Amino acid sequence: MSDVLVLVELVDGAADRLSLEALAFAGTLCDRLGGGAIHAALIASADDAAAAAGALGGFGVSTLHAIAHERLDAYAPQAWATGLAAVAAAAPFAAVIGPGSERGTEVLAYLGAMTSAPMAANVLDVRPGERWSITRQRWAGSLLEEAWLDGLPHLLTVAAHAVPEPAPATGASPATVVALRPALDDADLVARVIAIESSASDRVELAEAKIVVSGGRGLGSPAAFAMLDELAGLLGAAVGVSRVATSLGWRPHAQQVGQTGTRVAPDLYIACGISGAIQHMVGCKSAKRILAINTDRDAPIFDKATYGIVGDVHQVIPAITAEVRRARGA
Amino acid sequence: MRILALVKRVPATGGRITLAADGRSIDTTYLGFVVSPHEECAVEEAVRLAEAHGGETVVMTLGPAESADQLRDALAIGIDRAVHLETDGSDWDPLATSAAIVDAIRDLEAEGGPFDLILVGNESADAGGYQVGIRVAVALGRPCVNGAKALDVDGGVARARRQAKGGWEVFEVPLPAVVGVREGINLPRYPSVPGRLRAKKKEIARLVPDRRAGGPELIRMRLPVEPDRAVEMLGSGPEATSRVLEILREVGAL
Ligand SMILES: Cc1cc2nc3c(=O)[nH]c(=O)nc-3n(C[C@H](O)[C@H](O)[C@H](O)COP(=O)(O)OP(=O)(O)OC[C@H]3O[C@@H](n4cnc5c(N)ncnc54)[C@H](O)[C@@H]3O)c2cc1C
Ligand SMILES: Nc1ncnc2c1ncn2[C@@H]1O[C@H](COP(=O)(O)O)[C@@H](O)[C@H]1O
Numbered sequence: 001m002s003d004v005l006v007l008v009e010l011v012d013g014a015a016d017r018l019s020l021e022a023l024a025f026a027g028t029l030c031d032r033l034g035g036g037a038i039h040a041a042l043i044a045s046a047d048d049a050a051a052a053a054g055a056l057g058g059f060g061v062s063t064l065h066a067i068a069h070e071r072l073d074a075y076a077p078q079a080w081a082t083g084l085a086a087v088a089a090a091a092p093f094a095a096v097i098g099p100g101s102e103r104g105t106e107v108l109a110y111l112g113a114m115t116s117a118p119m120a121a122n123v124l125d126v127r128p129g130e131r132w133s134i135t136r137q138r139w140a141g142s143l144l145e146e147a148w149l150d151g152l153p154h155l156l157t158v159a160a161h162a163v164p165e166p167a168p169a170t171g172a173s174p175a176t177v178v179a180l181r182p183a184l185d186d187a188d189l190v191a192r193v194i195a196i197e198s199s200a201s202d203r204v205e206l207a208e209a210k211i212v213v214s215g216g217r218g219l220g221s222p223a224a225f226a227m228l229d230e231l232a233g234l235l236g237a238a239v240g241v242s243r244v245a246t247s248l249g250w251r252p253h254a255q256q257v258g259q260t261g262t263r264v265a266p267d268l269y270i271a272c273g274i275s276g277a278i279q280h281m282v283g284c285k286s287a288k289r290i291l292a293i294n295t296d297r298d299a300p301i302f303d304k305a306t307y308g309i310v311g312d313v314h315q316v317i318p319a320i321t322a323e324v325r326r327a328r329g330a
Numbered sequence: 331m332r333i334l335a336l337v338k339r340v341p342a343t344g345g346r347i348t349l350a351a352d353g354r355s356i357d358t359t360y361l362g363f364v365v366s367p368h369e370e371c372a373v374e375e376a377v378r379l380a381e382a383h384g385g386e387t388v389v390m391t392l393g394p395a396e397s398a399d400q401l402r403d404a405l406a407i408g409i410d411r412a413v414h415l416e417t418d419g420s421d422w423d424p425l426a427t428s429a430a431i432v433d434a435i436r437d438l439e440a441e442g443g444p445f446d447l448i449l450v451g452n453e454s455a456d457a458g459g460y461q462v463g464i465r466v467a468v469a470l471g472r473p474c475v476n477g478a479k480a481l482d483v484d485g486g487v488a489r490a491r492r493q494a495k496g497g498w499e500v501f502e503v504p505l506p507a508v509v510g511v512r513e514g515i516n517l518p519r520y521p522s523v524p525g526r527l528r529a530k531k532k533e534i535a536r537l538v539p540d541r542r543a544g545g546p547e548l549i550r551m552r553l554p555v556e557p558d559r560a561v562e563m564l565g566s567g568p569e570a571t572s573r574v575l576e577i578l579r580e581v582g583a584l
Contacts, residue, residue, distance in 0.1 A: 075499070077474075102492075106476055109461035113468035118425055118545030121460040133549065138458055143347055143356070144554050145457075147546035157460075190473040191503050198497035211583055235583045243367065246517075253514030259455070260367045260513040267581040276345055279455075290559070291577065300345025303558045307577065311566040319571045327575060327584055 002036030004029055005093045005153070006061075007084055007104055010044055013051055015059070017165060018099035018158075023059045024166040025126075025158040026097050032128050033094055037062040041087050043072055043080055046179040053175040058168030064175040071184055075103065076192035079184050081110035086182040093153040094128070100160035108157050117151035122159040140259040142278040161286075206255065209238035212266045212284070214257055216242035218273015218294065218313055222250040227314075228272065231321045234328070240264065240284075242274050258283035272313045276301025293317070331385035331483070333376040334438070334445040336431065336463075337365040337404065339397040340456040353550040354421065356456075365400050367513040368451030374518040375511055376449055377408040379483055386410050386442070390434065392427055394419035398534055405529035406521035412532065413438065415539040424457070425544025428465035434537060435470065446505040447488065452477050452512045467508035475501040476510035 004026045008019040015023070023038060030036040040061040042049050049066035056064055067083035084107060088096055096111065098104035105121050112119030122137040124144070134149045137159050149156065206212065213232045215225055225239070232239045240257040241250070257264055259279040269287035273294065274280060281304055284290065292305035293316050302308045309316055341361040348357040364370075376387045389404040391397045392415040401412035415430055422430075439445060448470075450463035467474035477492035478501075486505050491498040492512075521529070564570040578584045 077476075078468075102477060102494075105460045106464070109464040110468065112461060113428075113465040116425070118423070119459075119461055120546045122458065134546065136546070138456055138551065139343070139347070140458060141554065142343075143456075144552050146549040146552070148549060149546045151545070187471070191475050191501055191507075193499045194502050195500040196494070196497055197491070197500060211581065235578065237583070246514075247367075249517055253517075256514070268577065268583070278343055278345065278347060285556070289577070289581070291574065292561075302561050303345075305561045306559050307573075308561045308563045309566060309570045309574075310563070311570070316566075316570070319568070320574050323571050323575050324578065324584065 001092045001094050002030065002033035003039055003091070003093050004033075004036055005039045005041055005084075005088055005096045007096070007098045007107060008040045008042050008056070009099060009101060009103060010042060010048065010052060013048065014055060015052065016099070016101070018101045018104065018160055020059055020166045021161065021163050022097050022099040022104070022158045023061065024163045026095075027060045029095060029097075029126055029128065036094060039063045039065060039087075039093070040175065041065040041067055041084055043067050043083060046177055049177045049179070053177050055168065057172045057174040058170070059166060060169070060172070061175040064177045066177055066179045067182060068179060069181055069184055071189055074193045076189050077103070077106045078110050078191060079188040080107045081114060082184060082188045083180070083182040084111055085114060086180060088153055090180070095154040095156065098157040100158050100162070105157050108155055112155050117155055118149060119155040120147065120149050121157045123156045124159050124162045126156065139278065140282045142282050206238045206240060206257070206262050206264060209264065209266050211235050211237035211268045211270070212240045212257070212264050212287070213237050213270045213272070214240035214242065214274060214284070215245060215272045215313070216274035217244040219245070220273075224314065225251060227317045227321065231317060231324070234321065234324050242280050271301055271305070272317060274301060275299050276304055331379065331383045331447065332443060332445045333379055333385065333387045333447045333449065334435065335369070335372045335376040335387065335389045335404065335409065335449045337369040337373060337389060337391050337400055337451075338454045338456070339363050339365060339391060339393045339400045340454070347553060349551055349553065353552065354548060355551070363396070363399065365403075366451045366453070366455035368453065368511055370518045371513050371515050372449040372451055372511045373404045373407065373409060374516050375481060376447075378516065379447070381408075383483065385446075388413060388438065388445075390431065391415065392422060392430055392539065393417055401534055402529045403521065405532050406525040407519055408525065412534045414534050414536045416536055417539070421457075421548045422541065423544040423546060423548070424459040424461045424465065426542050428462045428469065429542045429544070430539035431462070432466055432469045433539065435466070444506055447483065448472075448506075448508045450508065450510050452510045463508050463510040470508075472506050472508055473503040474508040474510070475503055478509050478511045479515050481509060481511065481515060
């Protein structure tokens with residue numbers, strides 16, 4: 001038994017990035033299992049699945065299970081898990097794998113709960129054997145854990161961006177679509193999305209920003225953030241903050257970068273008056289470059305920064321802003 | 331309304347994590363302890379809901395003797411009662427944790443009536459298993475909404491919103507229900523001095539839970555290999571500013 005089942009999420013008809021990463025992870029696992037097939041499960045009509053079957057074949061999927069039901073028009077985590085369980089019940093799988101998305105994690109947790117089986121979230125590596133061992137993230141990736149993962153199938157989700165963005169193979173045959181209508185209970189559909197509210201905002205989205213200017217306790221007061229807003233405005237940057245700035249009520253939580261805030265991956269991250277606690281740094285470690293401005297040369301952030309300025313933000317930031325204005329004026 | 335909040339004691343690590351010699355835990359010799367920010371918000375939300383609707387709030391943790399400190403923190407901001415499932419401090423997996431919590435909830439509900447709402451964090455800060463709340467909900471046969479950044483309770487229905495790409499997903503579930511909350515749902519208050527004094531005098535109900543076999547089973551922890559960046563110090567006067575301008579040009583900001 002060496003086939004593996006992967007939950008795939010479609011966005012605008014195509015598998016999203018984290019689902020492709022899960023498929024790539026499954027490919028490695030199948031190799032280690034001595035050559036199993038990759039099955040994918042979609043919550044979608046057979047027609048939508050057929051439309052995605054060609055592309056998914058390129059990502060190694062042999063069989064595509066289209067889990068369709070007239071009551072599955074809106075996202076309902078327990079119903080998705082029931083659908084996935086129905087696929088897993090029909091054929092023996094060595095593992096059921098979810099993408100490292102909010103939904104992937106949630107659905108796999110339901111599957112674990114419904115079958116009283118262990119589930120490991122945010123897995124980076126899996127070593128099948130007599131007993132499988134895994135490496136997974138704790139503390140949002142600041143610490144790794146090796147653990148035994150038992151259960152058949154083994155249940156896990158793949159940590160986001162643990163594998164590079166996969167590229168499709170050319171000339172692969174499309175996946176074979178198999179439709180399945182799971183038996184759903186009312187109880188499976190109690191928690192479901194009843195509405196989507198869009199929140200239009202003209203502010204630069206923190207998660208996608210090319211430049212982020214962030215401030216922490218070192219700014220000293222909420223008023224001091226005006227200078228970050230000004231510099232960010234000039235640079236077309238987003239403003240970020242540390243948790244101290246949000247828990248003191250200086251700034252809204254939507255701007256918090258870190259383990260319990262937003263993860264950013266800009267070309268440049270400017271950290272002003274931020275010490276560099278690990279829970280902050282997991283939120284910005286994907287930045288290509290980090291510029292730290294801090295009065296304390298021994299602040300941990302200087303170990304993680306590309307550039308450092310030892311100085312008072314109240315002097316350094318206005319000086320940079322003035323220079324930017326001068327350069328723009330020229 | 332009866333509300334239960336579940337919290338877990340974790341070390342407040344600073345700039346670096348150091349592991350204990352056996353590699354199975356964090357060296358906490360010089361560290362303070364907190365609960366996850368998500369759970370702080372769950373506790374705050376419980377207190378606010380009870381303030382608005384009346385009723386009783388209970389906080390519960392499974393953890394070592396010292397976790398009583400975190401229960402007292404919750405009592406200090408207005409939680410009525412605390413329950414401690416005391417362990418020897420070793421790492422409990424999510425299956426064992428949720429099984430023990432479910433047993434304790436059943437006992438508490440047999441005594442004092444059902445909890446309308448069980449509030450958990452979206453994920454624990456240390457293990458980040460993303461599952462204890464869901465396991466508790468499934469075992470009790472109650473609906474569960476995760477990732478809540480807004481929660482309203484009205485007429486026996488909980489309405490929760492969670493962030494999704496470009497907007498919000500809205501869930502509505504009948505009570506009793508389990509809701510996993512995220513930091514940002516509220517701004518937790520700081521305890522007052524009288525609150526702290528009151529919390530100190532309160533009795534904490536203590537139970538020693540059975541440990542069920544579960545998983546995943548911890549083998550060891552290790553630190554990720556992430557080489558420090560070799561920092562280039564830019565000075566501290568005007569020369570630093572002109573170097574910053576060069577960097578801004580290199581990243582295309584000017
Ligand atoms: C489970 C958990 C999750 C967490 N999640 C997050 C998270 O998502 N995001 C987050 O940010 N934190 C998070 N934290 C908190 C984190 O551990 C730190 O407490 C926090 O990041 C510190 O914020 P800070 O750097 O602004 O403040 P401090 O650590 O107090 O640092 C302030 C810095 O400013 C410097 N400074 C002071 N004055 C000046 C000046 N005039 N000019 C320049 N520099 C100056 C000081 O030298 C110091 O280095 C979390 C903690 C836990 C336990
Ligand atoms: N030992 C514990 N004691 C009490 N609550 C817990 C414990 N572990 C986890 N929880 C709750 O379950 C949530 C999710 O935990 P986890 O599944 O570990 O990510 C946490 O935010 C807590 O609210």
